[in-house]
Amino acid sequence: MGHREDLLEGAKRCLLEKGYARTTARDIVAASGTNLASIGYHYGSKEALLDLAFLKLTEEWGDVLTKRRGEGTDEGGGTPGTPLDQFRDTWERVIDSYQRNRSVWQLQMEVISRIDQDPELRKALIGPQREGRDGLAENMLGIDPEKDPEKARVAGLFCQALLAGVMVQWLMDSDSAPSAQDLTDGLKVVLEGRAS
Template identity: 30%
Template sequence: MAGDRAPSSGTKRRLIAGAQRCITARGFGATTARDIAAETGANLAAVNYHFGSKDALLTIAMLDAIGAWTSQLDQAVLEVDSDAPLQRLERFLRGIHRTLTEQREMVVASVQAFAQAEYSEEIRGALIDVYEQARANLPKLIFGDSGEVTAQQRGVGSAVLAMINGFVLQWLIDPDTAPDPAELAAGVAALAPSPPTAGTE
């Protein structure tokens, strides 16, 4: 294709999206440049031309998926409109649940980034940034507090982050048997009937 021989943001975007679909279908290690070219209808040479190598494209595709997943979390936060911490948590999880069904390819690609973080400083750095932001922002979501995050609230953020990761993995393995947000919220309530209030240490 003649368009693949000239710089084209449209071609690059198409290759990234195609790489994400290939990662979802085949896994990072099994995806080849030919797979991506076939998936997108682009020239095989376009992969190297725009990204330098197949692995560079796959890395960018996973970083893009991480960014998209973070945006989905942010959107879920914006949709929370309750004052009760437990209800805020459940509604937030419902927002995440919806993104799982709507954006499965993106979610799978972002989850595969965890394994590749062992070998890519770029992917590891992106995940570190995402996690650090989540630890700071999730307590504000749960408690509705825009002030400074206390050490205890940061612990809550870490716990909710662990819950999100576990929820996503269970859903990817089998959506039919994975817990729904109401079950998760009820489990949290059973463990901590009186959750800490904002600003406590």
């Protein structure tokens, strides 16, 4: 790897360990084994580097959603049987990531709190946020954004709102936060319009 890649990897580690506001240029340099001048040369500023590192971390997390249960293992893989199975399976992966990668979720909350003070960060997040909605609609509900873009858009908005709310619950009180089965059962109740 060259300095550019080393800086990006170092910035990602710093974000997960220290968060956005507490990461200094010197922290990134120490984590990457590079020098201060490299940040400006390759990225223009520490903030631009941190913004990109955050986007890369978010993309990596998104890969968790696209993997089906058993993919890459002896379990087989493939698409779950019903849309509700797919919804539950995806939520199992999401909730597992809350438990295993709490620092990613804490970072998400910190970055959200910064967007009013950082117009460049806001601009950088708009495209990935929209793409994320399509990905959520496809992975959680099986809606193809290419075939039905409007349906994917509104379903993605729903999934994104649900994702943010569940994230907050898991960060605040994981003991009472919903499980994948709770969310699936809740969706059934909403769809039925009454309790089972």
